[in-house]
Amino acid sequence: MSTEAHAFIATSLDGFIAREDGAIDWLDGVPDTEDHGFDEFLDGVDALVMGRKTFEQVLGFGEWAYGERRVVVLSRSRTQASIPVPEHVSSPVEFFGGTPEDLFRREESAGTGRLYVDGGQVIQSFLAAGLLHQINLTRIPVLLGGGIPLFGPLDSDVWWEHQSTRSFPSGLVQTVYRRKETS
Amino acid sequence: MSTEAHAFIATSLDGFIAREDGAIDWLDGVPDTEDHGFDEFLDGVDALVMGRKTFEQVLGFGEWAYGERRVVVLSRSRTQASIPVPEHVSSPVEFFGGTPEDLFRREESAGTGRLYVDGGQVIQSFLAAGLLHQINLTRIPVLLGGGIPLFGPLDSDVWWEHQSTRSFPSGLVQTVYRRKETS
Numbered sequence: 024m025s026t027e028a029h030a031f032i033a034t035s036l037d038g039f040i041a042r043e044d045g046a047i048d049w050l051d052g053v054p055d056t057e058d059h060g061f062d063e064f065l066d067g068v069d070a071l072v073m074g075r076k077t078f079e080q081v082l083g084f085g086e087w088a089y090g091e092r093r094v095v096v097l098s099r100s101r102t103q104a105s106i107p108v109p110e111h112v113s114s115p116v117e118f119f120g121g122t123p124e125d126l127f128r129r130e131e132s133a134g135t136g137r138l139y140v141d142g143g144q145v146i147q148s149f150l151a152a153g154l155l156h157q158i159n160l161t162r163i164p165v166l167l168g169g170g171i172p173l174f175g176p177l178d179s180d181v182w183w184e185h186q187s188t189r190s191f192p193s194g195l196v197q198t199v200y201r202r203k204e205t206s
Numbered sequence: 207m208s209t210e211a212h213a214f215i216a217t218s219l220d221g222f223i224a225r226e227d228g229a230i231d232w233l234d235g236v237p238d239t240e241d242h243g244f245d246e247f248l249d250g251v252d253a254l255v256m257g258r259k260t261f262e263q264v265l266g267f268g269e270w271a272y273g274e275r276r277v278v279v280l281s282r283s284r285t286q287a288s289i290p291v292p293e294h295v296s297s298p299v300e301f302f303g304g305t306p307e308d309l310f311r312r313e314e315s316a317g318t319g320r321l322y323v324d325g326g327q328v329i330q331s332f333l334a335a336g337l338l339h340q341i342n343l344t345r346i347p348v349l350l351g352g353g354i355p356l357f358g359p360l361d362s363d364v365w366w367e368h369q370s371t372r373s374f375p376s377g378l379v380q381t382v383y384r385r386k387e388t389s
Contacts, residue, residue, distance in 0.1 A: 036343070036366065036383070037357035038221040049363060150349070160219070164368055164383055166333070168360030174220035177351030180232060183219065185347055185377035194368035196381050200219070200347055 033161035039170030068139040077142030147175040164194035216344035222353030251322040260325030330358040347377035
């Protein structure tokens with residue numbers, strides 16, 4: 024099995040993952056009784072990759088949703104010593120100072136299967152490096168008018184293969200796209 | 207039947223309707239053999255509303271796709287005399303210098319049913335005025351990395367009711383949203 028990077032993320036209809044100040048209060052409009060397939064997605068994941076901001080955000084949630092899966096925090100400036108990892112984090116956590124390419128090559132050599140890349144900046148950097156293989160993209164039926172966009176600049180167009188789409192009673196629409204090899 | 211404004215539009219996965227310079231060359235990646243329901247949508251339309259730029263763009267297509275439906279071109283600066291309407295345009299064309307609210311009130315008084323609002327700026331101005339009732343939104347499976355966004359700033363969140371979603375062999379995903387009354 025070759026190494027792949029997958030994303031699983033939700034945006035507003037206008038493409039934002041958070042308000043300008045990072046707030047995600049608008050997600051309260053989504054009922055948490057719906058199963059959007061995150062656990063199933065996580066079952067196939069070998070290791071997580073996220074930026075420091077996303078890591079601090081998920082630490083703030085209090086609960087640790089990732090079991091004992093290895094977590095790699097991409098951070099050019101922080102070292103492990105500077106962010107204490109709380110006790111409720113059941114995963115081994117590693118801070119990595121290299122580029123997405125560096126990390127991907129290392130994981131390939133180590134025979135890692137699926138990487139779950141999370142957080143807007145990390146997803147953008149994997150995309151820009153041509154290293155994002157699949158994205159599970161959920162659209163929340165709200166227009167925010169502004170905020171932090173999921174997607175950013177690219178050197179050239181990236182085309183995707185549609186895998187599946189489903190909608191939920193809450194109005195969420197979830198689509199899985201796989202990167203086209205010839206893009 | 208009360209007056210409503212509907213949009214029928216496609217964007218890239220990162221939310222752009224055109225490249226920065228207005229080019230829509232990336233739409234060539236979509237097979238024109240697929241029926242995305244435009245004719246069916248148009249059947250329910252009583253009049254079209256578009257900005258001057260969109261009007262000039264559809265004039266450039268050479269073919270006129272709107273039958274004999276009335277067209278209102280929103281334009282603060284141009285008058286009818288300054289843009290000659292070519293012979294292949296089978297619709298009556300009116301240039302209107304007022305706001306979306308002005309137009310909507312006038313159409314309400316006239317008993318117009320459905321307005322088809324087209325073009326990024328006009329859709330944004332109807333949205334910002336709280337006058338867009340329904341949107342048929344198609345996502346084309348490509349990331350462009352930049353361009354002219356469909357959505358713009360808003361004074362407050364706008365929530366939508368999911369009506370239906372379908373996907374196409376080409377990878378297009380089309381969702382119909384209806385504005386929530388209590389937004």
